[in-house]
Amino acid sequence: MDKKLQITRSVQVFEEPLLFERSRPGRVGVSLPSDDSNLPLEIDSSLLRDPADLPLPEVSEPEVVRHFTRLSTWNYGIDLNLYPLGSCTMKYNPRINEEIAADSAYANLHPSLPAEFAQHGIRITYELQEILKTVTDMKGITLQPAAGAHGELTGLFLVRAYLEDRKETHKTVVLVPDSAHGTNPATCTLAGFSVRELKSTEEGLLDVEALKAALTPDVAALMITNPNTLGIFETNIAVIADLLHKNGSLLYMDGANYNAIVGKVSLGKMGVDISHLNLHKTFSTPHGGGGPGAAAVVVSERVVDFLPGPIAEKKKDGTYGWTTASKSIGRVKAGPGHFGMIIRALTYILSYGNQLHRVAEQAVLNANIIRRALEEFFQPASPLDTMHEAVFSDAKQRKTGLETIHLAKTLIDYGYHPPTIYFPLSVKGAIMIEPTETESPETIAHFCEVMKDLAGRMAAQDESMKLSPQKSYVRKIDEVEAARKPVLNYFTKKT
Numbered sequence: 208m209d210k211k212l213q214i215t216r217s218v219q220v221f222e223e224p225l226l227f228e229r230s231r232p233g234r235v236g237v238s239l240p241s242d243d244s245n246l247p248l249e250i251d252s253s254l255l256r257d258p259a260d261l262p263l264p265e266v267s268e269p270e271v272v273r274h275f276t277r278l279s280t281w282n283y284g285i286d287l288n289l290y291p292l293g294s295c296t297m298k299y300n301p302r303i304n305e306e307i308a309a310d311s312a313y314a315n316l317h318p319s320l321p322a323e324f325a326q327h328g329i330r331i332t333y334e335l336q337e338i339l340k341t342v343t344d345m346k347g348i349t350l351q352p353a354a355g356a357h358g359e360l361t362g363l364f365l366v367r368a369y370l371e372d373r374k375e376t377h378k379t380v381v382l383v384p385d386s387a388h389g390t391n392p393a394t395c396t397l398a399g400f401s402v403r404e405l406k407s408t409e410e411g412l413l414d415v416e417a418l419k420a421a422l423t424p425d426v427a428a429l430m431i432t433n434p435n436t437l438g439i440f441e442t443n444i445a446v447i448a449d450l451l452h453k454n455g456s457l458l459y460m461d462g463a464n465y466n467a468i469v470g471k472v473s474l475g476k477m478g479v480d481i482s483h484l485n486l487h488k489t490f491s492t493p494h495g496g497g498g499p500g501a502a503a504v505v506v507s508e509r510v511v512d513f514l515p516g517p518i519a520e521k522k523k524d525g526t527y528g529w530t531t532a533s534k535s536i537g538r539v540k541a542g543p544g545h546f547g548m549i550i551r552a553l554t555y556i557l558s559y560g561n562q563l564h565r566v567a568e569q570a571v572l573n574a575n576i577i578r579r580a581l582e583e584f585f586q587p588a589s590p591l592d593t594m595h596e597a598v599f600s601d602a603k604q605r606k607t608g609l610e611t612i613h614l615a616k617t618l619i620d621y622g623y624h625p626p627t628i629y630f631p632l633s634v635k636g637a638i639m640i641e642p643t644e645t646e647s648p649e650t651i652a653h654f655c656e657v658m659k660d661l662a663g664r665m666a667a668q669d670e671s672m673k674l675s676p677q678k679s680y681v682r683k684i685d686e687v688e689a690a691r692k693p694v695l696n697y698f699t700k701k702t
Protein backbone atom coordinates (compact mmCIF):
# COMPACT_ATOMS: atom_id res chain seq x y z
CA MET A 208 0.00 0.00 0.00
CA ASP A 209 1.17 3.51 -0.79
CA LYS A 210 2.38 4.94 2.50
CA LYS A 211 0.76 8.28 1.77
CA LEU A 212 -2.64 6.61 1.65
CA GLN A 213 -2.13 4.60 4.77
CA ILE A 214 -4.62 5.16 7.55
CA THR A 215 -3.30 4.44 11.00
CA ARG A 216 -4.75 4.91 14.48
CA SER A 217 -8.03 5.66 12.69
CA VAL A 218 -6.76 9.09 11.66
CA GLN A 219 -4.95 10.07 8.50
CA VAL A 220 -1.22 10.55 8.67
CA PHE A 221 -0.03 13.04 6.08
CA GLU A 222 3.48 13.60 4.93
CA GLU A 223 4.82 17.11 4.82
CA PRO A 224 3.86 19.53 3.39
CA LEU A 225 0.25 18.33 3.75
CA LEU A 226 0.83 17.80 7.46
CA PHE A 227 0.43 21.45 8.37
CA GLU A 228 0.03 23.31 5.07
CA ARG A 229 -3.69 22.85 4.56
CA SER A 230 -4.51 26.40 3.52
CA ARG A 231 -6.06 26.97 0.05
CA PRO A 232 -6.99 30.42 -1.32
CA GLY A 233 -10.65 31.22 -0.90
CA ARG A 234 -11.47 28.42 1.52
CA VAL A 235 -13.42 29.61 4.54
CA GLY A 236 -14.56 28.19 7.84
CA VAL A 237 -16.99 30.63 9.36
CA SER A 238 -19.03 30.15 12.48
CA LEU A 239 -21.62 32.87 12.68
CA PRO A 240 -21.23 35.06 15.77
CA SER A 241 -24.01 35.51 18.28
CA ASP A 242 -26.37 38.39 17.60
CA ASP A 243 -24.30 41.53 17.28
CA SER A 244 -26.88 43.58 15.40
CA ASN A 245 -26.85 46.22 18.12
CA LEU A 246 -23.16 46.95 17.71
CA PRO A 247 -22.20 50.10 15.79
CA LEU A 248 -21.15 49.19 12.26
CA GLU A 249 -18.69 51.99 11.68
CA ILE A 250 -15.24 51.90 13.24
CA ASP A 251 -13.92 55.36 14.04
CA SER A 252 -11.54 56.20 11.19
CA SER A 253 -8.82 57.32 13.64
CA LEU A 254 -8.63 53.70 14.83
CA LEU A 255 -8.14 52.21 11.36
CA ARG A 256 -4.84 51.33 9.78
CA ASP A 257 -3.72 49.95 6.44
CA PRO A 258 -4.77 46.34 5.92
CA ALA A 259 -2.25 44.04 7.57
CA ASP A 260 -0.41 41.93 5.03
CA LEU A 261 -0.55 38.65 6.92
CA PRO A 262 -0.68 35.29 5.18
CA LEU A 263 -3.59 34.05 7.30
CA PRO A 264 -4.51 30.43 6.67
CA GLU A 265 -7.64 29.83 4.63
CA VAL A 266 -9.16 26.53 5.73
CA SER A 267 -12.61 25.03 6.01
CA GLU A 268 -14.13 24.18 9.38
CA PRO A 269 -13.89 20.36 9.01
CA GLU A 270 -10.23 20.69 8.01
CA VAL A 271 -9.51 22.71 11.15
CA VAL A 272 -11.40 20.31 13.39
CA ARG A 273 -9.63 17.31 11.90
CA HIS A 274 -6.24 19.01 12.09
CA PHE A 275 -6.45 19.67 15.80
CA THR A 276 -8.19 16.40 16.61
CA ARG A 277 -5.41 14.59 14.75
CA LEU A 278 -2.72 16.52 16.63
CA SER A 279 -4.38 15.69 19.94
CA THR A 280 -4.09 11.95 19.20
CA TRP A 281 -0.33 12.22 18.77
CA ASN A 282 0.14 13.45 22.28
CA TYR A 283 -0.26 11.92 25.71
CA GLY A 284 -2.46 13.52 28.32
CA ILE A 285 -4.09 12.91 31.67
CA ASP A 286 -7.42 12.48 29.84
CA LEU A 287 -5.99 9.37 28.13
CA ASN A 288 -4.37 7.40 30.93
CA LEU A 289 -2.29 7.41 34.10
CA TYR A 290 0.41 10.08 34.14
CA PRO A 291 2.70 8.93 36.96
CA LEU A 292 5.19 11.79 36.75
CA GLY A 293 6.58 11.96 40.30
CA SER A 294 6.62 15.32 42.11
CA CYS A 295 4.41 16.78 39.36
CA THR A 296 1.05 15.55 40.73
CA MET A 297 -0.51 15.02 37.31
CA LYS A 298 -4.04 14.51 38.56
CA TYR A 299 -7.24 14.54 36.56
CA ASN A 300 -8.63 18.04 36.06
CA PRO A 301 -12.36 17.93 36.84
CA ARG A 302 -14.52 19.33 34.05
CA ILE A 303 -16.50 21.49 36.44
CA ASN A 304 -13.35 23.59 36.99
CA GLU A 305 -13.17 24.27 33.27
CA GLU A 306 -16.86 25.03 32.96
CA ILE A 307 -16.77 27.64 35.70
CA ALA A 308 -13.49 29.21 34.59
CA ALA A 309 -14.88 29.53 31.05
CA ASP A 310 -17.98 31.44 32.20
CA SER A 311 -17.76 34.80 30.47
CA ALA A 312 -18.41 36.60 33.75
CA TYR A 313 -14.98 35.36 34.86
CA ALA A 314 -13.11 34.64 31.64
CA ASN A 315 -13.65 38.17 30.32
CA LEU A 316 -12.82 39.93 33.57
CA HIS A 317 -10.10 42.48 32.84
CA PRO A 318 -7.37 42.58 35.52
CA SER A 319 -7.35 46.39 35.49
CA LEU A 320 -11.08 46.80 35.99
CA PRO A 321 -11.80 49.12 38.94
CA ALA A 322 -12.62 47.12 42.07
CA GLU A 323 -16.24 48.30 42.14
CA PHE A 324 -16.90 46.52 38.80
CA ALA A 325 -14.89 43.39 39.67
CA GLN A 326 -16.43 42.47 43.03
CA HIS A 327 -17.09 38.84 42.04
CA GLY A 328 -13.51 38.33 40.86
CA ILE A 329 -11.95 39.88 43.95
CA ARG A 330 -14.31 37.89 46.15
CA ILE A 331 -13.19 34.64 44.51
CA THR A 332 -9.56 35.59 45.07
CA TYR A 333 -10.35 36.50 48.69
CA GLU A 334 -12.24 33.25 49.33
CA LEU A 335 -9.34 31.17 48.01
CA GLN A 336 -6.89 33.18 50.14
CA GLU A 337 -8.97 32.57 53.26
CA ILE A 338 -9.51 28.86 52.57
CA LEU A 339 -5.82 28.21 51.90
CA LYS A 340 -4.85 30.13 55.05
CA THR A 341 -7.26 27.98 57.04
CA VAL A 342 -6.23 24.70 55.41
CA THR A 343 -2.51 25.37 55.92
CA ASP A 344 -3.01 27.13 59.28
CA MET A 345 -0.85 30.06 58.23
CA LYS A 346 -1.10 33.78 58.88
CA GLY A 347 -0.90 35.41 55.44
CA ILE A 348 -0.97 34.61 51.75
CA THR A 349 -0.33 35.89 48.24
CA LEU A 350 -1.77 34.37 45.09
CA GLN A 351 0.38 36.43 42.72
CA PRO A 352 3.18 34.03 41.75
CA ALA A 353 2.84 32.44 38.31
CA ALA A 354 4.28 29.03 39.27
CA GLY A 355 6.01 27.10 42.04
CA ALA A 356 9.48 28.35 41.18
CA HIS A 357 8.12 31.91 41.09
CA GLY A 358 6.63 31.26 44.53
CA GLU A 359 10.08 30.19 45.75
CA LEU A 360 11.58 33.41 44.42
CA THR A 361 8.83 35.42 46.10
CA GLY A 362 9.50 33.51 49.31
CA LEU A 363 13.21 34.24 49.28
CA PHE A 364 12.53 37.92 48.56
CA LEU A 365 10.43 37.78 51.75
CA VAL A 366 13.35 36.23 53.63
CA ARG A 367 15.60 39.04 52.43
CA ALA A 368 13.07 41.75 53.35
CA TYR A 369 12.67 40.20 56.82
CA LEU A 370 16.43 40.14 57.39
CA GLU A 371 16.96 43.66 56.06
CA ASP A 372 14.22 44.90 58.36
CA ARG A 373 16.07 43.32 61.30
CA LYS A 374 19.39 44.68 60.01
CA GLU A 375 20.76 41.16 59.68
CA THR A 376 22.12 41.42 56.19
CA HIS A 377 25.10 39.25 57.13
CA LYS A 378 22.74 36.29 56.79
CA THR A 379 23.34 35.31 53.17
CA VAL A 380 23.38 31.50 53.15
CA VAL A 381 20.42 29.21 52.41
CA LEU A 382 20.70 25.56 53.41
CA VAL A 383 19.33 23.11 50.84
CA PRO A 384 19.19 19.29 51.26
CA ASP A 385 20.81 17.16 48.57
CA SER A 386 17.41 15.71 47.60
CA ALA A 387 16.01 19.15 46.67
CA HIS A 388 14.23 19.97 43.44
CA GLY A 389 16.54 21.80 41.03
CA THR A 390 14.50 24.97 41.32
CA ASN A 391 15.48 25.38 45.02
CA PRO A 392 19.22 26.10 44.57
CA ALA A 393 18.44 28.02 41.36
CA THR A 394 16.02 30.26 43.26
CA CYS A 395 18.58 30.89 46.00
CA THR A 396 21.13 32.06 43.47
CA LEU A 397 18.61 34.21 41.62
CA ALA A 398 17.55 35.86 44.88
CA GLY A 399 21.18 36.68 45.75
CA PHE A 400 21.78 34.02 48.41
CA SER A 401 24.50 31.39 48.37
CA VAL A 402 23.65 27.71 48.77
CA ARG A 403 25.04 25.29 51.34
CA GLU A 404 24.09 21.68 50.63
CA LEU A 405 22.98 19.37 53.43
CA LYS A 406 23.48 15.61 53.20
CA SER A 407 20.47 13.40 53.90
CA THR A 408 20.51 10.36 56.17
CA GLU A 409 20.60 6.79 54.79
CA GLU A 410 16.83 6.73 55.16
CA GLY A 411 16.43 9.85 53.05
CA LEU A 412 15.56 12.32 55.80
CA LEU A 413 17.23 15.62 56.58
CA ASP A 414 20.12 14.89 58.96
CA VAL A 415 19.42 16.94 62.12
CA GLU A 416 23.04 16.61 63.28
CA ALA A 417 24.29 17.87 59.90
CA LEU A 418 21.82 20.74 60.20
CA LYS A 419 23.14 21.68 63.66
CA ALA A 420 26.69 21.71 62.32
CA ALA A 421 25.70 23.86 59.34
CA LEU A 422 23.69 26.40 61.35
CA THR A 423 26.21 29.23 61.49
CA PRO A 424 25.23 32.88 62.14
CA ASP A 425 25.24 33.61 58.39
CA VAL A 426 22.35 31.19 57.69
CA ALA A 427 19.29 33.06 56.42
CA ALA A 428 16.98 30.09 55.90
CA LEU A 429 16.55 26.40 55.21
CA MET A 430 14.61 25.32 52.13
CA ILE A 431 13.13 21.90 52.75
CA THR A 432 10.57 19.95 50.76
CA ASN A 433 8.00 18.14 52.87
CA PRO A 434 7.07 15.43 52.13
CA ASN A 435 10.48 15.36 50.50
CA THR A 436 11.31 14.28 46.97
CA LEU A 437 11.74 10.68 48.16
CA GLY A 438 8.07 10.79 49.10
CA ILE A 439 8.91 10.72 52.80
CA PHE A 440 7.51 12.93 55.53
CA GLU A 441 10.20 14.85 57.43
CA THR A 442 9.09 13.82 60.91
CA ASN A 443 11.67 16.07 62.58
CA ILE A 444 10.23 19.18 60.99
CA ALA A 445 9.20 20.84 64.28
CA VAL A 446 12.65 20.24 65.78
CA ILE A 447 14.22 21.60 62.61
CA ALA A 448 12.03 24.73 62.76
CA ASP A 449 13.02 25.28 66.38
CA LEU A 450 16.73 25.04 65.62
CA LEU A 451 16.37 27.55 62.78
CA HIS A 452 14.36 30.06 64.78
CA LYS A 453 16.86 29.96 67.67
CA ASN A 454 19.49 30.87 65.07
CA GLY A 455 17.41 33.80 63.75
CA SER A 456 16.86 31.88 60.52
CA LEU A 457 13.61 31.13 58.67
CA LEU A 458 12.06 27.87 57.51
CA TYR A 459 11.02 27.73 53.86
CA MET A 460 8.95 24.66 53.02
CA ASP A 461 8.69 23.75 49.35
CA GLY A 462 5.03 22.69 49.28
CA ALA A 463 4.99 21.15 45.80
CA ASN A 464 4.19 17.80 47.44
CA TYR A 465 1.33 19.23 49.48
CA ASN A 466 -1.03 16.76 47.78
CA ALA A 467 0.18 14.16 50.30
CA ILE A 468 -0.82 16.19 53.36
CA VAL A 469 -3.58 18.56 52.26
CA GLY A 470 -6.19 18.89 54.98
CA LYS A 471 -4.16 16.64 57.30
CA VAL A 472 -1.43 18.77 58.87
CA SER A 473 -0.88 22.32 60.11
CA LEU A 474 2.06 24.09 58.48
CA GLY A 475 1.74 26.67 61.25
CA LYS A 476 2.30 24.06 63.97
CA MET A 477 5.21 22.63 61.99
CA GLY A 478 6.92 26.01 62.39
CA VAL A 479 6.97 26.85 58.69
CA ASP A 480 7.57 30.53 57.89
CA ILE A 481 7.05 30.47 54.14
CA SER A 482 5.68 27.80 51.80
CA HIS A 483 4.55 27.76 48.21
CA LEU A 484 1.69 25.52 47.10
CA ASN A 485 1.44 24.79 43.39
CA LEU A 486 -2.21 25.30 42.50
CA HIS A 487 -1.50 23.36 39.30
CA LYS A 488 -0.43 20.32 41.30
CA THR A 489 -2.46 19.93 44.49
CA PHE A 490 -5.50 21.91 43.40
CA SER A 491 -6.02 20.37 39.97
CA THR A 492 -5.44 23.29 37.67
CA PRO A 493 -4.04 22.00 34.37
CA HIS A 494 -0.32 21.79 33.76
CA GLY A 495 2.15 20.31 31.39
CA GLY A 496 3.13 21.88 28.14
CA GLY A 497 4.50 24.94 29.86
CA GLY A 498 1.62 26.27 31.90
CA PRO A 499 0.01 28.48 32.88
CA GLY A 500 0.70 27.58 36.48
CA ALA A 501 -0.01 29.43 39.68
CA ALA A 502 1.25 29.32 43.22
CA ALA A 503 0.00 30.42 46.57
CA VAL A 504 2.68 31.53 49.03
CA VAL A 505 1.53 31.16 52.62
CA VAL A 506 3.50 32.81 55.43
CA SER A 507 3.87 33.02 59.19
CA GLU A 508 3.52 36.07 61.42
CA ARG A 509 7.27 36.77 60.99
CA VAL A 510 7.01 37.74 57.34
CA VAL A 511 3.36 38.62 56.86
CA ASP A 512 4.06 42.38 56.68
CA PHE A 513 6.35 41.95 53.67
CA LEU A 514 3.93 40.09 51.38
CA PRO A 515 3.66 41.31 47.80
CA GLY A 516 0.52 43.19 46.82
CA PRO A 517 -2.20 43.53 45.92
CA ILE A 518 -3.96 41.19 48.34
CA ALA A 519 -7.74 40.78 48.17
CA GLU A 520 -9.58 41.99 51.25
CA LYS A 521 -13.12 42.07 52.57
CA LYS A 522 -13.99 45.49 53.89
CA LYS A 523 -16.15 46.32 56.89
CA ASP A 524 -19.06 47.26 54.63
CA GLY A 525 -18.98 43.80 53.07
CA THR A 526 -17.49 44.88 49.73
CA TYR A 527 -14.19 43.59 48.35
CA GLY A 528 -11.07 45.49 47.42
CA TRP A 529 -7.30 45.32 47.20
CA THR A 530 -4.83 46.05 49.96
CA THR A 531 -1.05 46.01 50.39
CA ALA A 532 1.02 44.81 53.33
CA SER A 533 2.65 47.54 55.46
CA LYS A 534 6.25 46.78 54.39
CA SER A 535 5.39 45.04 51.12
CA ILE A 536 8.18 43.94 48.79
CA GLY A 537 5.96 45.27 45.98
CA ARG A 538 4.54 43.34 43.07
CA VAL A 539 5.98 40.09 41.77
CA LYS A 540 3.68 40.00 38.77
CA ALA A 541 1.41 42.24 36.74
CA GLY A 542 -2.23 41.93 37.78
CA PRO A 543 -3.49 40.05 40.82
CA GLY A 544 -2.32 36.58 39.70
CA HIS A 545 -3.44 33.93 37.22
CA PHE A 546 -7.14 34.33 37.84
CA GLY A 547 -8.12 31.38 35.63
CA MET A 548 -6.10 29.13 37.93
CA ILE A 549 -7.41 30.78 41.08
CA ILE A 550 -11.02 30.11 40.10
CA ARG A 551 -10.26 26.49 39.12
CA ALA A 552 -8.51 25.85 42.45
CA LEU A 553 -11.41 27.35 44.41
CA THR A 554 -13.93 25.29 42.44
CA TYR A 555 -11.94 22.14 43.13
CA ILE A 556 -11.68 22.82 46.86
CA LEU A 557 -15.36 23.74 47.22
CA SER A 558 -16.41 20.60 45.35
CA TYR A 559 -14.73 18.56 48.10
CA GLY A 560 -16.53 20.48 50.84
CA ASN A 561 -15.11 19.44 54.19
CA GLN A 562 -13.63 16.25 52.69
CA LEU A 563 -10.45 17.79 51.24
CA HIS A 564 -8.27 15.57 53.44
CA ARG A 565 -9.52 12.56 51.48
CA VAL A 566 -7.40 13.74 48.56
CA ALA A 567 -4.28 13.14 50.64
CA GLU A 568 -5.55 9.84 52.04
CA GLN A 569 -6.33 8.36 48.63
CA ALA A 570 -3.12 9.69 47.05
CA VAL A 571 -1.02 8.13 49.80
CA LEU A 572 -2.96 4.86 49.62
CA ASN A 573 -2.44 4.60 45.85
CA ALA A 574 1.29 5.27 46.16
CA ASN A 575 1.62 2.63 48.86
CA ILE A 576 -0.22 0.05 46.76
CA ILE A 577 2.39 0.62 44.05
CA ARG A 578 5.22 0.54 46.55
CA ARG A 579 4.08 -2.82 47.97
CA ALA A 580 3.41 -4.31 44.53
CA LEU A 581 6.80 -3.37 43.14
CA GLU A 582 9.27 -3.38 46.05
CA GLU A 583 10.21 -6.99 45.33
CA PHE A 584 11.11 -6.09 41.74
CA PHE A 585 12.67 -2.65 42.13
CA GLN A 586 14.82 -1.37 45.00
CA PRO A 587 12.93 1.21 47.13
CA ALA A 588 14.98 4.39 47.62
CA SER A 589 14.17 4.46 51.33
CA PRO A 590 13.09 1.88 53.93
CA LEU A 591 10.66 4.43 55.39
CA ASP A 592 6.96 4.61 54.58
CA THR A 593 5.93 6.23 51.35
CA MET A 594 3.60 9.21 51.24
CA HIS A 595 2.25 10.30 47.83
CA GLU A 596 4.97 8.85 45.62
CA ALA A 597 7.02 5.67 45.51
CA VAL A 598 10.67 6.15 44.59
CA PHE A 599 12.79 3.21 43.42
CA SER A 600 16.27 2.89 42.00
CA ASP A 601 17.43 0.60 39.21
CA ALA A 602 20.04 -1.02 41.52
CA LYS A 603 18.58 -4.50 40.88
CA GLN A 604 18.61 -4.00 37.11
CA ARG A 605 21.76 -2.07 36.30
CA LYS A 606 24.03 -5.10 35.97
CA THR A 607 21.87 -6.36 33.06
CA GLY A 608 22.97 -3.42 30.91
CA LEU A 609 19.40 -2.14 30.96
CA GLU A 610 18.60 0.74 33.25
CA THR A 611 15.97 3.32 34.17
CA ILE A 612 16.00 5.09 30.81
CA HIS A 613 15.15 1.86 28.95
CA LEU A 614 12.35 1.09 31.38
CA ALA A 615 10.91 4.58 30.94
CA LYS A 616 11.05 4.52 27.14
CA THR A 617 9.53 1.02 26.91
CA LEU A 618 6.63 2.03 29.18
CA ILE A 619 5.52 4.31 26.34
CA ASP A 620 5.00 1.23 24.14
CA TYR A 621 2.63 -0.15 26.79
CA GLY A 622 0.60 3.05 26.60
CA TYR A 623 1.89 4.76 29.75
CA HIS A 624 3.61 8.04 30.27
CA PRO A 625 6.94 7.35 32.01
CA PRO A 626 7.42 8.34 35.63
CA THR A 627 9.96 10.98 36.65
CA ILE A 628 13.43 9.48 36.20
CA TYR A 629 16.94 10.25 37.47
CA PHE A 630 15.48 12.61 40.09
CA PRO A 631 16.15 13.15 42.93
CA LEU A 632 19.83 13.19 42.08
CA SER A 633 20.65 11.57 45.42
CA VAL A 634 19.13 8.27 44.13
CA LYS A 635 21.09 6.58 41.35
CA GLY A 636 18.80 5.65 38.45
CA ALA A 637 15.75 7.00 40.29
CA ILE A 638 12.23 5.97 39.22
CA MET A 639 9.72 8.24 40.92
CA ILE A 640 6.10 7.17 40.58
CA GLU A 641 3.23 9.38 41.71
CA PRO A 642 -0.20 7.97 40.89
CA THR A 643 -2.31 10.69 42.61
CA GLU A 644 -5.74 10.07 44.11
CA THR A 645 -7.63 10.15 40.83
CA GLU A 646 -6.64 6.68 39.58
CA SER A 647 -8.85 3.62 39.92
CA PRO A 648 -7.62 0.37 41.54
CA GLU A 649 -7.83 -1.28 38.08
CA THR A 650 -5.51 1.30 36.51
CA ILE A 651 -3.02 1.03 39.37
CA ALA A 652 -3.10 -2.78 39.17
CA HIS A 653 -2.57 -2.78 35.40
CA PHE A 654 0.32 -0.33 35.67
CA CYS A 655 1.97 -2.55 38.30
CA GLU A 656 1.57 -5.62 36.05
CA VAL A 657 3.28 -3.70 33.24
CA MET A 658 6.12 -2.66 35.56
CA LYS A 659 6.60 -6.27 36.68
CA ASP A 660 6.65 -7.41 33.06
CA LEU A 661 9.33 -4.84 32.37
CA ALA A 662 11.35 -5.99 35.38
CA GLY A 663 11.19 -9.49 33.87
CA ARG A 664 12.35 -8.27 30.47
CA MET A 665 15.22 -6.37 32.06
CA ALA A 666 16.27 -9.46 34.05
CA ALA A 667 16.22 -11.44 30.78
CA GLN A 668 18.41 -8.76 29.19
CA ASP A 669 15.86 -8.00 26.52
CA GLU A 670 17.92 -5.76 24.26
CA SER A 671 14.86 -4.74 22.20
CA MET A 672 13.99 -2.39 25.06
CA LYS A 673 16.83 -0.19 23.86
CA LEU A 674 14.86 0.49 20.65
CA SER A 675 11.74 1.73 22.41
CA PRO A 676 9.50 3.58 21.98
CA GLN A 677 8.39 2.00 18.73
CA LYS A 678 4.63 2.30 18.92
CA SER A 679 4.26 6.01 19.65
CA TYR A 680 3.75 8.62 16.94
CA VAL A 681 7.33 9.81 17.41
CA ARG A 682 9.65 6.80 17.63
CA LYS A 683 12.91 6.58 19.50
CA ILE A 684 14.75 9.82 19.04
CA ASP A 685 18.39 9.98 18.05
CA GLU A 686 19.42 12.22 20.92
CA VAL A 687 22.97 12.78 19.66
CA GLU A 688 21.73 13.84 16.23
CA ALA A 689 19.01 15.98 17.82
CA ALA A 690 21.63 17.83 19.87
CA ARG A 691 24.15 18.25 17.02
CA LYS A 692 21.74 19.08 14.20
CA PRO A 693 18.59 20.39 15.87
CA VAL A 694 15.63 20.90 13.55
CA LEU A 695 13.93 23.88 15.11
CA ASN A 696 11.59 24.74 12.29
CA TYR A 697 9.19 22.42 10.51
CA PHE A 698 10.00 24.04 7.14
CA THR A 699 13.53 22.66 7.41
CA LYS A 700 13.82 19.75 5.05
CA LYS A 701 15.25 16.50 6.38
CA THR A 702 18.60 15.78 4.76
Ligand SMILES: *Cc1c(COP(=O)(O)O)cnc(C)c1O
Pocket residue numbers: 294295354355356357388390391432436461463464485500
Ligand atom coordinates in the same frame (compact mmCIF):
# COMPACT_ATOMS: atom_id res chain seq x y z
C1 LIG B 1 7.17 21.21 40.64
C2 LIG B 1 8.11 21.47 41.73
C3 LIG B 1 8.70 22.75 41.89
C4 LIG B 1 8.55 23.86 40.89
O1 LIG B 1 7.25 24.23 40.63
P1 LIG B 1 6.83 24.81 39.20
O2 LIG B 1 5.41 25.13 39.36
O3 LIG B 1 7.12 23.74 38.20
O4 LIG B 1 7.68 26.03 38.95
C5 LIG B 1 9.51 22.94 42.99
N1 LIG B 1 9.76 21.95 43.88
C6 LIG B 1 9.23 20.72 43.73
C7 LIG B 1 9.53 19.67 44.77
C8 LIG B 1 8.39 20.43 42.65
O5 LIG B 1 7.88 19.21 42.50
